Amino acid sequence: MRIGSGAGFAGDRIEPAVRLAAGAGLDDLVLECLAERTIALGQQRRLRDPAAGHDPRLRARFRPLLPVALDRGVRVVSNMGAANPLAAGELTRDLLVEAGLRGRVAVLTGDDVLDRLDLRRPALEDGIALADHGEVVSANAYLGADALLPALDTGADVVLTGRVADPSLFLAPVAHRLGWDLDDWPRVAAGTLVGHLLECAGQVTGGYFADPGVKDVPDLADLGFPFAEVAPDGTAVIGKLAGTGGLVSTATVREQLLYEVTDPTAYRTPDVVLDLRRVRAEQVAADRVRVSGAVGRPRPAELKVSVGYRAGHRAECGITYAGPGAARRARLAADVVTTRLRGTGLRVRAEVLGALGGAGEPAGECRLRVAALAPDPEAAELVCHEVEALYTNGPAGGGGVRTDVREVIGIVSTMVPRSAVRTRVTVLEADGAAA
Amino acid sequence: MLLHDIAHCRAGDKGDTSTLSLFPLRDEDYDLLVREVTAERVRAHLGVRGEVLRWELPNLRALQFTCHRALDGGVTTSLALDTHGKTLGSRLLAMPVHR
Numbered sequence: 001m002r003i004g005s006g007a008g009f010a011g012d013r014i015e016p017a018v019r020l021a022a023g024a025g026l027d028d029l030v031l032e033c034l035a036e037r038t039i040a041l042g043q044q045r046r047l048r049d050p051a052a053g054h055d056p057r058l059r060a061r062f063r064p065l066l067p068v069a070l071d072r073g074v075r076v077v078s079n080m081g082a083a084n085p086l087a088a089g090e091l092t093r094d095l096l097v098e099a100g101l102r103g104r105v106a107v108l109t110g111d112d113v114l115d116r117l118d119l120r121r122p123a124l125e126d127g128i129a130l131a132d133h134g135e136v137v138s139a140n141a142y143l144g145a146d147a148l149l150p151a152l153d154t155g156a157d158v159v160l161t162g163r164v165a166d167p168s169l170f171l172a173p174v175a176h177r178l179g180w181d182l183d184d185w186p187r188v189a190a191g192t193l194v195g196h197l198l199e200c201a202g203q204v205t206g207g208y209f210a211d212p213g214v215k216d217v218p219d220l221a222d223l224g225f226p227f228a229e230v231a232p233d234g235t236a237v238i239g240k241l242a243g244t245g246g247l248v249s250t251a252t253v254r255e256q257l258l259y260e261v262t263d264p265t266a267y268r269t270p271d272v273v274l275d276l277r278r279v280r281a282e283q284v285a286a287d288r289v290r291v292s293g294a295v296g297r298p299r300p301a302e303l304k305v306s307v308g309y310r311a312g313h314r315a316e317c318g319i320t321y322a323g324p325g326a327a328r329r330a331r332l333a334a335d336v337v338t339t340r341l342r343g344t345g346l347r348v349r350a351e352v353l354g355a356l357g358g359a360g361e362p363a364g365e366c367r368l369r370v371a372a373l374a375p376d377p378e379a380a381e382l383v384c385h386e387v388e389a390l391y392t393n394g395p396a397g398g399g400g401v402r403t404d405v406r407e408v409i410g411i412v413s414t415m416v417p418r419s420a421v422r423t424r425v426t427v428l429e430a431d432g433a434a435a
Numbered sequence: 436m437l438l439h440d441i442a443h444c445r446a447g448d449k450g451d452t453s454t455l456s457l458f459p460l461r462d463e464d465y466d467l468l469v470r471e472v473t474a475e476r477v478r479a480h481l482g483v484r485g486e487v488l489r490w491e492l493p494n495l496r497a498l499q500f501t502c503h504r505a506l507d508g509g510v511t512t513s514l515a516l517d518t519h520g521k522t523l524g525s526r527l528l529a530m531p532v533h534r
Contacts, residue, residue, distance in 0.1 A: 037511050125450055125509075208445065214460070215443055251443065251458065254495055258456035260447035262501045264490050278494055311512050349507075349514040371514040410511045411450070 001177040003170060003194070004227035007031035007061065007078075008201030010038055014061050016202070016225040016244070021069045021076075024227050024241050028173040029069060031061065031078035032166050032199050039163055040308025040409040042083030043114075043138040053084030058091060062158075066092075067099050070157055077148075077173055081160040083138065085109050088160045089428050096158075096430035103430045106156035108147060110423030111163040113305060113416060114139040123307070123412035130307050133412055138308035141416060144270025144299070145191075146182055147423045148172035154427050163306065165269045167195030174230050188272045189296025190234025193279065196267070197238055197256050197291065201225050204256040205240045205287075206247035219245025239288045248287040257281070257291075266297075270304075273297040302415040311410030315372045315380035317387035317403040321395070322365035327352055329395035330368040336394055337370055340386050346379060348372045367400075373408065380405040439528035442468060446524035453483075453505040453520045455527055457498045465496045471532040472498060480530045481505065481523060 004026045006017030010033045021029050033055050046053025055061075058080045069076050081088040089107035096103045117139045119131035130136060140163035149172060151159045161169070171191040174180070180187045197204050205226045206217035217223075224244020230236045240248050257279060261267050267274040275295040282290045321330045334350040341348050354366030370387050374380040384403035391398060438444075438457075441464045447454040457472060459465050474489040477500050485504030492499060506520045507513040 211443065214439070254458055254497060255443070255445040255456060257495070258447075258454070258492075258497060258499050259445060260449055260454055261456075261499065262449055262452055262454055264492060264499050276495075277492060280494070314514070347514065351516075353516065369516060371516075373512065373514060408512055411509070413450075 001027045001174060002227055002229050003027060003174055003198070004029045005032070005198035005201040005225055006065070007033050008199065008203055009033065009035060010055060010057065012201055014064065016223065017061070018064050018068055019244065020225050020227065020241055021065060021072060021074050026072070026074045026227060027177055028075045028077060030169050030173070030198070031076070031080065032169055032201070034079045034082055034163065036306060036411045037308060037409050039083050039140050039306070040138040040411065043308065046083050051087050054082050054088035054091065055080035058088055059095065062092060062095050066095060066158065067101060070101050070103050075157060075159070075173065077159045077169055079161045079164055079169060081107065081162045083162065085160050085162045086426060089426065092158055092160060093428040093430040097432040100432045101430060102433040103157040104155060105158045105160065105428040105430065106151040106154045107426045107428065108143070108151045108159065108161040108164070108423060109426065110147065110421055111140045111143050111161070113141050113421060116420065117305065117307070117416070121414050124414060125412050130412065130414060133410060134309040134311050136307055136309045137409065139305055141303045141305045141421045142270055143303070143421070143423060144168045145172035145175060146271070149176060151425045152176040154425060156427065166199040167192045167269050168271055170195030170198055171271055178230065178232050182271065185272060185296035185298065187234045189274055189294040190236065190292070191230070192269055192272050192274055192296070193291060193294040194228045194230055194236045197253065198226055198228055200256060200259065202246065203259065204238060204248065204252055206252055209247070209252050209255065215251065217247045221245060235290065235292045237284065237288050237290045248289050250281045250283050250289055253281045253289045253291065268300055270299060272299050302417055303421060305414050305416050307412050307414060308409045309412070311408040312373050312375050313377045313380040313405055314408045315374060315383035315403070315405050317370045317384050317401065318367050319387060319390055319398045320365055320367045320400040321398055323397070326364055326366050329397065330366050332395045333368050333390050333398060334370070337386050337390065341372070341383060344379065344382065346372045346374055346383065348383065377405055436532060436534065437528065438472065438530045438532050441532070442528065444524040444527050446521050448506060448510055448519045451504055451506045451509040453502040453523050455500040455502065455524055457500065457527065459496060462496050465493065467532070467534065468498055472530070474500065476530065477502070477527065481526060
């Protein structure tokens with residue numbers, strides 16, 4: 001079977017996914033759009049508007065993609081449901097109707113465990129009770145491939161989820177197509193390896209790799225997204241669409257293989273504990289790398305839950321100095337601002353950024369950056385005022401002050417028993433052809 | 436010479452932990468990386484506050500560093516400009532090494 005990756009994060013480019021769906025002969029296309037705190041931010045939007053909380057770019061991404069995908073028989077799987085998968089499903093159904101298409105949308109819910117999480121539990125990161133970090137605004141369990149299988153069983157053309165572990169978004173359609181048992185550890189390990197390599201989309205096709213003169217990537221501007229051909233035994237070849245830019249090599253694959261892995265002997269997902277030490281990556285043709293050798297041990301007993309809390313407001317401000325003595329004046333400005341803010345008790349970070357060629361470089365410039373985390377927006381504004389005041393109360397020649405205050409959602413995690421999570425699949429039918 | 440002359444690196448993040456994956460540009464330089472790029476040197480070079488663990492992965496020709504308390508509290512609450520610490524990979528490549 002052949003599975004593609006159409007997005008590696010919420011801000012990813014849209015056009016490569018459409019091209020992949022159109023021309024790569026895919027069975028499935030997965031779009032992974034949910035970072036650690038994306039869902040907490042979505043939860044805040046949902047509190048203000050019950051129809052919001054899903055990925056704000058869902059419409060922009062799906063409008064060009066779905067007509068192509070449905071025409072080619074490519075099933076689309078995405079976690080763009082974020083904090084509101086049902087609303088995302090309804091919007092997707094409406095998009096299909098608007099496009100005059102007939103299709104089935106399956107929505108997986110149940111990752112949201114906010115109403116039944118014991119907030120006195122300690123966070124894994126620091127041992128402090130979840131509630132003591134700040135007002136908790138979201139709690140989402142990382143679901144595994146087992147939760148997705150019933151959604152795939154509905155025969156849906158589009159499957160939308162909230163929080164699902166990234167590799168599981170890929171493992172589920174692979175296992176579903178190939179008829180794998182989710183207790184078959186060698187195959188689950190192989191499918192999870194494929195998911196891990198594909199989950200960041202262009203990062204395995206040279207999209208986070210180029211270092212001119214050392215690691216060159218052909219036609220980076222036209223970067224193509226990856227797919228995997230997965231054999232029934234789990235052996236896979238990573239490739240990319242012919243005629244696109246980018247590169248699939250043993251080097252791009254190795255970089256992605258270990259990306260965000262804190263323990264290469266035990267990479268934990270809801271489906272399996274993966275040992276990457278014996279993985280082999282072989283270049284079998286241009287832009288084609290065969291991967292094998294992942295070892296799987298039985299899945300963890302509990303599910304990880306990502307908890308979002310209100311962590312305060314961050315002020316971020318800057319001012320630029322240029323010409324001879326620029327760095328000295330920027331450092332003086334840093335001293336002045338931190339001295340003036342000393343009484344507030346805020347955590348303040350002041351740093352001088354920029355590339356000065358030398359002490360006396362006439363064209364050089366640098367920027368003082370001041371950042372602080374404040375408990376409320378008023379205290380954050382105070383930091384901004386002190387940086388702005390450098391115009392007439394600081395060193396000579398400062399310019400270009402910008403200030404920004406925004407709320408910070410912090411993330412900590414905890415574990416819950418699998419029995420604490422109850423998932424559900426809702427099917428929505430679009431009959432645009434009859435409209 | 437600098438590590439950048441013989442190796443490439445990618446950084447990743449999980450909470451307040453940075454992962455740094457280091458690979459030789461040529462396979463035969465793997466042993467040199469093992470000798471030169473110790474966990475202690477990485478910790479000192481990058482000024483990591485917590486523990487740095489090194490995993491040797493000879494089959495992959497890779498060294499994996501797990502750097503604890505390296506991200507000013509983590510991506511969500513960090514006050515750094517690069518909250519993910521994505522630039523730490525390139526900073527590591529500025530480390531001097533000897534052949």
